[in-house]
Amino acid sequence: MSVRYERYLLTVAAAALFSVAGCNKPAPPAQQESAAKPAAVTQIGGANIVELKRTATSSGAKPEFLSATILPGRGMNLFQITANIPGKGEVQVFASPSLEEAAAKLNGGPADQNGNTSFTFGGAFLVPYPNRITGKLSADGKTITTEWKGKTLTLPANWSGKKPDAPKHAIHGLILASKAENVQTQTTPDGQTVTGVMHAGNFGGYWLSQTDLNFTISLSGDAVEATITAKNVGNEDEPMSIGWHPYFNIPSGDRTQARLHVPADVYAQVNNYDDVFPTGKLLPVKNTEYDFNEPEGVPLGSMFLDDSFAHLQRADGAVVVSLSDPAAKYGIHVEGLSPEIKTVQAYAPPDKNFVAIEQQFNFGDPWGKEWHTMDTGMVTLKPGQSVTWKCRLALFVPPPAQ
Numbered sequence: 001m002s003v004r005y006e007r008y009l010l011t012v013a014a015a016a017l018f019s020v021a022g023c024n025k026p027a028p029p030a031q032q033e034s035a036a037k038p039a040a041v042t043q044i045g046g047a048n049i050v051e052l053k054r055t056a057t058s059s060g061a062k063p064e065f066l067s068a069t070i071l072p073g074r075g076m077n078l079f080q081i082t083a084n085i086p087g088k089g090e091v092q093v094f095a096s097p098s099l100e101e102a103a104a105k106l107n108g109g110p111a112d113q114n115g116n117t118s119f120t121f122g123g124a125f126l127v128p129y130p131n132r133i134t135g136k137l138s139a140d141g142k143t144i145t146t147e148w149k150g151k152t153l154t155l156p157a158n159w160s161g162k163k164p165d166a167p168k169h170a171i172h173g174l175i176l177a178s179k180a181e182n183v184q185t186q187t188t189p190d191g192q193t194v195t196g197v198m199h200a201g202n203f204g205g206y207w208l209s210q211t212d213l214n215f216t217i218s219l220s221g222d223a224v225e226a227t228i229t230a231k232n233v234g235n236e237d238e239p240m241s242i243g244w245h246p247y248f249n250i251p252s253g254d255r256t257q258a259r260l261h262v263p264a265d266v267y268a269q270v271n272n273y274d275d276v277f278p279t280g281k282l283l284p285v286k287n288t289e290y291d292f293n294e295p296e297g298v299p300l301g302s303m304f305l306d307d308s309f310a311h312l313q314r315a316d317g318a319v320v321v322s323l324s325d326p327a328a329k330y331g332i333h334v335e336g337l338s339p340e341i342k343t344v345q346a347y348a349p350p351d352k353n354f355v356a357i358e359q360q361f362n363f364g365d366p367w368g369k370e371w372h373t374m375d376t377g378m379v380t381l382k383p384g385q386s387v388t389w390k391c392r393l394a395l396f397v398p399p400p401a402q
Contacts, residue, residue: 041099044106045073047179049099052192052219056084063330063395064221065191066090069099071122072183072196074106074115075175076215078123078246081224083395085330088251093332093393095247095354096122108177114158115176123246125228126173127213128203129378130243131308131345131364132159133170134277144170146367148208148239148378155206161274169277172245174203180215193218202234209383210234224393231386239378242389243345243360246334250353252327257401259297260355261322262344264309268363276306278363280370285309296399297324300355305348308363312336312344319344321357324398331398334359337390342377359391 042049052068063085071077079102081093096102105117118124135144137157144157155170180196198213209232216227230240250258266282267290285291290307292298312319317337321344324331336344336359343363347356362377379387 041103043073044071044099044103045177045179047071047073047183050183050185050194052185052194052217054191054219054221057190057221058084060084060086062086063397065093065219065224065393065395068217068219068224070194070217071102071106072180072194074118075125075127075178076180076196076198076217077118077125078217078224078226078244080122081393085251085328085395086397088328088330091251091328091330092249094122095249095352112177114156114174115178116158116172118176119172119245121247123226123244124172124176125215125226126243126245126358126360127175127200127228127230127241128207128211128239129170129173129241129362129366130245130358130360131171131362131366132277134167134365134368135169137168141168144168148367149237149380151208153206153208161272161276163274166274173243174206175200175213188218188220190221191219207238208234209236209238209381211238211240211381222394225390226392227388227390229386229388230381232381232383235383237383238381239366240381240387241361241366241378242340242387243358243362244389244391245356245358247354247356248323248332248334250323250325250328250355251330252325253353254325254327255348255350255353256299256301257325257327258300258355259322259324259326259398260292260300260346260348261294261297261320261324262292262309262346263313263315263320264293264344265311265313266309268308268310268343270307270364273304273306276364278308278365278368278370280368280372280374282310297322300348300350302350303348304350305346305355307346309344309346310342310363312342318392319359321346321359322396323355323357324396326398326401329397331396333392333394333396335392335394337392338388340377340379340387340389359389361389
């Protein structure tokens with residue numbers, strides 16, 4: 001007997017009982033239970049959430065971006081983007097939880113120390129270094145020390161692999177939990193733009209000079225662009241690198257047929273996929289499973305990726321990496337527009353429905369002895385100098401799956 005039917009019988013029995021008892025008073029009106037709805041999240045990291053919006057103009061004839069959600073209180077994390085896809089409707093471009101879930105996780109607790117949770121979803125910006133940096137671990141296990149041009153840097157030891165003996169190291173920069181100031185939104189002819197400034201100083205005492213960061217994120221139907229300019233406003237030389245960590249959804253949910261295109265000649269060998277430390281060897285991708293140079297991309301199948309690709313080929317000055325989902329008639333170009341972008345990190349676990357495509361300046365562990373004298377992509381900023389990282393997203397319709 002179903003629960004619904006049992007409830008029906010109980011209702012009938014109760015009505016009969018009232019009738020026998022001669023109760024002729026009308027029953028009180030039923031009280032509708034109203035579950036208290038949590039208030040909509042408007043702030044994360046102590047700053048207002050920003051949503052850029054535009055109205056679709058193509059009547060579904062072509063793919064177009066609709067919105068972009070930014071978290072100025074968490075390093076200007078470009079948390080979510082939505083787009084309208086012909087035949088599919090509105091899709092979420094990034095693999096992100098709801099804002100309510102994100103607010104609960106971005107709480108500064110043990111799992112969020114140094115802002116670590118920020119790079120587990122959405123699109124975190126990584127400054128002044130993306131990827132991993134190894135070094136000597138402090139006695140308390142909280143920091144590592146490394147050297148740049150004879151000067152010592154002490155960085156948070158905020159990550160390790162999952163194995164019990166995995167060495168701790170620094171990862172993904174120092175602005176994950178930082179707040180941008182002077183955040184302003186402007187309406188443009190086909191969308192909106194947000195700007196913000198971060199007076200990062202010496203990044204909490206971990207860096208060699210003083211740095212200002214200027215952010216611009218713009219939304220239009222054809223593109224989402226993100227620009228970060230880092231300027232050394234101090235009195236000492238400093239190393240600088242900028243990267244991005246966006247998790248791109250596969251809208252159909254079928255990861256095996258999703259295709260990845262990376263225009264690279266080599267990839268950086270790593271010691272294993274737990275530490276993901278580079279060995280210092282750059283291996284040719286040709287005739288290997290790491291060759292994603294096909295113009296229409298290569299199906300991901302069940303392949304695991306957490307690899308840095310380099311010796312990048314450019315089209316009109318841009319490093320164009322593409323993820324397509326033929327089953328959803330969906331594709332997105334990730335275009336690295338800055339000449340300083342030397343590597344692309346691709347992270348794609350086979351049991352997840354996303355691919356992280358990270359356009360960045362440098363290789364992992366850029367000051368590691370394994371690289372010997374090779375230029376690993378870190379930029380030197382002298383006092384007064386600046387460097388700009390810029391990336392653009394563009395939608396496209398891929399050819400049907402073969």
